[in-house]
Amino acid sequence: MRILLLLLSSFLLRAQSGDYFQQEVSYDIRASLDDRNHELSCFLQLTYTNHAPVALDSIVFHLWPRAFSSDQTAFARQQLRNGSTRFHFSAEEDRGTLDSLDFRVDGQPAAFRFTADPDIGVLSLPAPLPPEAFITITTPFRVKIPMSFSRLGHVGESYQMTQWYPKPAVYDRDGWHAMPYLDQGEFYSEFGDFRVAIDLPENYVVAATGTLQEADERSWLLARADSAQRALAGRDDLSPGYVAQPYPPSAAARKTVTYTAAGVHDFAWFADKRFAVLHDTLHLRPRPNKAIDVWSFFTETEAALWKNSLTYTKRATRFFSERLGTYPYPQVTAVQSALSAGAGMEYPMITVIGMSGSSYALDEVLAHEIGHNWFYGVLGSNERRHAWMDEGLNSYYERRYTREYYPERSGRFQLLPGRETDINALGYRYTARLGKDQAPDTPSDSLSQVNYWIAAYGKPTLVLEELEGQIGQAKVDAAFRRYYTTWKFRHPGPEDFFAVMESETGQGDYFRDALTTTGRGSFNAGAQRRPEGDTNWLPSIGLVTAQEREQPALFVTPLAGFNANDGAMLGLALHNRTLEPRRFEFLLAPLYGFGSKELAGFAGGRYRVTRPLSWLQRVTIGAGIQRFTDFVPPAERLRELDLRYGYTRSALKSEFFFDHPAVDQRESSVYTQLIHLDRARPAFSPGGDLLDDPAHLTTNFLVLGYQARMEREINPIAYGLRLEYRDDGNAGSVDTDYLRLEGTLTGGYQYDRKKFVRWRLFGGYFLVHDAREGNASPEFSFSLVDNAATDYRYDDLYFGRNRDKGYEQQLELRQGGFRAPIAPAFSYGRSNDYLAALNLDADLPLPNLPVGLFFDAGVYGFRPTLSSDPTNELNWVGGLSVNFFNSHLQLFLPLVADTDTKRLLQERGNLLDRTSVRLRLSSLLPWRWLDDLP
Incomplete structure (x- = not known):
């Protein structure tokens, strides 16, 4: 019945969308874990149905564990570009791969070749696959599980099995979307059904996408959850931080756990012999009689925080369901485990979280990752090409979640105790005012590391919050419900989102401008706003304030210094610079030298123009002056007179910074500088007498x-x-x-x-x-x-x-x-x-x-x-x-x-x-x- 409904839905959507079509994939995977050698021996049977209007003579496969096999992969290159050398200098035994492939199509041997990217391969079909026909593909494969360098990996005998099996790339109206594995930049995968059977030592606790099929295993987990619940309630020694918890020996006996999942585009599982388990159920409208299983798996690390994880998970699932559409899956799971790719990572029905640091941070990251079930999981946009469609839209709702349940934080980042700032606005304006920002609709691997956060997460959140301020949350939610209902399980692209926003809010062009350009129209003009005036007496640079308005800011910072000629110096720095660059910045920093009894210090200003031409990132024009004592006459008589002489240096500088692609890691500029140096020196009469006025040497x-x-x-x-x-x-x-x-x-x-x-x-x-x-x-x-x-x-x-x-x-x-x-x-x-x-x-x-x-x-x-x-x-x-x-x-x-x-x-x-x-x-x-x- 489900297959008939999917086929009917697919036909109707293709009829409505012209050239829109969606392939259909069904997986049956058997896997056996060797935890002594950190290997997985597997067999894959895959049914592939071609709904494209053309016959296919080959299928592109992602073999992403091979990304960890050498320094020649896209993952390895990106790691270096983003400043991480951990994988580059790792030992060979700590790396991973996927091998032992032997593809057959409907029982016949089929040619398979790797591409220039070693984690992408092409399966040549014995005969073209016509539209609406299907084939069965089989192959054994072995995964050598790497250490935790990114998402797939292991830490000791704790396993994070993600992107671990051969997976067909998406084939849609734009053709094949072959993409190597990346750490920065996530996924685009085809929806399908999964049946996965995992053989492993019987004392492993497994959390996975999908529904557990073995009743005995479910009873064992529920009993473990019941004992954990009682134990947590009676303990006052739960750790809020890391615990070096040893791994118990693996059991000699083995078990097989089987999971099924329908309508998902990925399957992930996590196994650890130390996992504590918590369980509850959740009922959502409009299906109150269909309970959703809510699971939590964690170790002793941060157990003091995770004891409340069921509350956070249920609350977040309800929050997103009420605003976007009812959660469509039978279970939702949160896992605390090793992670080397951010604070958390989402997969259908399951999310893995690393160290959080506080209850607030854990709740926040769980809400964010659970929210991905709607944007990443059900909508399934091409995150590699349009990361903002998942990360940015989801981050907007995550911020609303934290504002609702933590109103004292107002969804803001606490840089210092009592000093909070909008980290999204800060990051966006910092890069925009330096001409270093990139449009959110930039491929993930073409974004600089900082712009991946700002463009994919921060700026889209700001765009939606600005719209919310104009039309209200109710209208924003109505537009998103329409978007979600129209495009769920269909891989929408940017134009699909813009079209819904235009029809529901009349702001399609506003979104297009803000998310596909770095121009200065509509939203982007906000990059030039200045923070509210303030005076900061902290011994550090001033922080941005909660509100913004068009007025100057003044900050005062105590300064202290020393040199041998002026002695100890004290003074103040008066400036308008915050963590955000400004179009015009000034600094006045007078210092009094207690040794020289002279005034010293700095003063200057700088004016910045961003992107005046397409090939110029920014132009700065600045002027400054500094004065210090630099000469003490050596004669005893002069020292007694306490005569000291100094220099005044004035400079004018203009610099033109060229624009380069962020991934080039290249910065270049031409500059001109005019320096006027005036040095005061002792002056003597022809007879050798010291004159009252010094001589001035100018250059x-x-x-x-x-x-x-x-x-x-x-x-x-x-x-x-x-x-x-x-x-x-x-x-x-x-x-x-x-x-x-x-x-x-x-x-x-x-x-x-x-x-x-x-x-x-x-x-x-x-x-x-x-x-x-x-x-x-x-x-x-x-x-x-x-x-x-x-x-x-x-x-x-x-x-x-x-x-x-x-x-x-x-x-x-x-x-x-x-x-x-x-x-x-x-x-x-x-x-x-x-x-x-x-x-x-x-x-x-x-x-x-x-x-x-x-x-x-x-x-x-x-x-x-x-x-x-x-x-x-x-x-x-x-x-x-x-x-x-x-x-x-x-x-x-x-x-x-x-x-x-x-x-x-x-x-x-x-x-x-x-x-x-x-x-x-x-x-x-x-x-x-x-x-x-x-």
């Missing part, structure tokens, strides 16, 4: 540059070119104008998890330089050693400028990059002609120890005296390095060097005096690292 720099980087996980690379003109504005001085060209190429190779070999090449040449033939070594000469004395543009921050001893040991990475604290009084490593340098770093393969080796070498043109000929000098140094805080703090101990370098290092004193430190102070400023968020 201008004009820079044109290009920079690019590819943030690849295994072999990152970056390069840049810089053309710089210097205008010496000091009348009467020796002409020291120049034009110089320099380039940098950096890269690396990750040879083990978190262990790198890194390299850097620098080359620079003075194209025009009147002092090329001189033997003086001014601060703007090319230099092997990048310390405060050679920071001639005052680009970086130092604890002590023009200070000796330990302050000379703070180095940076600009030109030669030498890790040798040579005093600037020497002409070592200086050139008025050219310089080329190589810097090498290698992390030692010591677990959890950030120790490495370094080696620097450089060659440069040098004239020892005015009467001597130019020579080419070669210097080198090597030693040990220690890296802290992701290399923001590095220590370098030189151990070997060429003769000249070694002599100068020995003159410094002991090993401690020869050690150098690289502390990237400027990169730690909050307004810098905020812009480097993903």
Whole structure:
């Protein structure tokens, strides 16, 4: 009877939809688990009915366990692109595959071949399959179960069996949808019926899609649930966190458990000998006499949270049923198990949840994953191509669920205790205002990792919430009920959704614009809204507030600092920057130096234009000024007079960021920069008397540059070119104008998890330089050693400028990059002609120890005296390095060097005096690292 109804329904839908059709698949799978070797031996019998208007000569199969077989799969490549090296560096025995295939069609051998993607294959049929005909396909297969790298896997003897069997790809009006397995990006599968029999040791507890057929096994589970219910009620030692619960030995006796499921497009099961079980039933309108089984399976981990899981599961099932349509399946199950692909993952009738952390988080993620039964399970859209149709629409209802049952949270994310924000709005506006957002209707594998969350989940939720604010929840629910009723079990696409929204709400174009573009029409214009004005006295960047309105914001943050010339400094930062970028941002950060008794600090502003042209991601124009003391006269008389002199650096910069596909992991820009440097120095009369007013040494720099980087996980690379003109504005001085060209190429190779070999090449040449033939070594000469004395543009921050001893040991990475604290009084490593340098770093393969080796070498043109000929000098140094805080703090101990370098290092004193430190102070400023968020 059910088959007749499905055939009639299929005929009517095809008649209504023109070229719409839907294939029909029926599975019969027998599987036997070997938990010693983590293998599954299986046999598949599959009936495939062709409802397409054309004959098929082949069928495409997904063989997704093979995604875990090598580094050449789409899954492996995506893992690296998203910054995970766990699979790449995994041992061969921890990987998985699917093999031992022997396809037969109606009993006849059939040719089968793999495609360029090893987890996709094509079965050639012995004869074309006509419309409305069916065939029976059989094959044995073996699954080598990988460790838990994504969804399919095992942790010890706990098994998560998902996407584990050969599955025909969807064939619809657009043809075959062959897709390799991905971690980011879910599924598109054909509806069908399943009968799955699993043989395994009898003390395993199994949770699965479908209805359990063995009455004895069901009675055993119910008895286990009854004892668990009583035990939980009497325990006060339940854990809210992880518990290292041992696995009991596997029973020698085995059992077979069988499950059937109809009208689903996937089958998943989970097995663990440690599972506790809870059970209840749920009655829903309009079928109050048909009870739905509600199951919960979990271990001791977070048992304090899971004791309430039945309440959460029943409540969520009722919530979605009342708003979208009655839950159509006979059971709903929640499982707490290992998961390496997010907080939770849905399958028909069953969802698996990882660690949650709190009762609220568990309830929230269960509601989200249970809601997928409607969008992912019944509607069955192509999530790989249109992830928002599942994740985004479902997230909107999940937010409504949390607002209803946790009104104090208002569906918002709690960044800090008492400070909540709309994480969807924050994420969307962050990327949109930087021109890094992508349209939600972008294929999953073409979305950056952060945009997969924002575009697939966040922005669609915001779109629907904005519509809800205009027409009310009742009309939104009515539209969704119409959409669900019209398209259930039919794989709707975006235009199908837009058409329903247009007919029910009149907002089809609104949805199309908001979900298929990043333009600035209708909804997308909201990316430029600014948060409500506020003053934040926290010692950190301000947080976005709950409301938004068009008015400025002001934040106040205490600041403290130190350098050897100004001494301890205290001040305030006044700014309008929150976690969200703004079109215009400003910062005023005055500091008072208690040592210099002078005013120091920063001030600046930046204006940002997003996507002015199709090939430009954004343009920024900024100006800034900073002032600090940088010179303390050495004479005792001057120190007694407490005279100190400083610098004022003003800069104007424009930068043009090019637009690149997110999956390229490429960023590039061209920039121009104008720097005006004014240094106040002691001034003396012709007779040697100190004048009241200091002398001002002014210099201008004009820079044109290009920079690019590819943030690849295994072999990152970056390069840049810089053309710089210097205008010496000091009348009467020796002409020291120049034009110089320099380039940098950096890269690396990750040879083990978190262990790198890194390299850097620098080359620079003075194209025009009147002092090329001189033997003086001014601060703007090319230099092997990048310390405060050679920071001639005052680009970086130092604890002590023009200070000796330990302050000379703070180095940076600009030109030669030498890790040798040579005093600037020497002409070592200086050139008025050219310089080329190589810097090498290698992390030692010591677990959890950030120790490495370094080696620097450089060659440069040098004239020892005015009467001597130019020579080419070669210097080198090597030693040990220690890296802290992701290399923001590095220590370098030189151990070997060429003769000249070694002599100068020995003159410094002991090993401690020869050690150098690289502390990237400027990169730690909050307004810098905020812009480097993903």
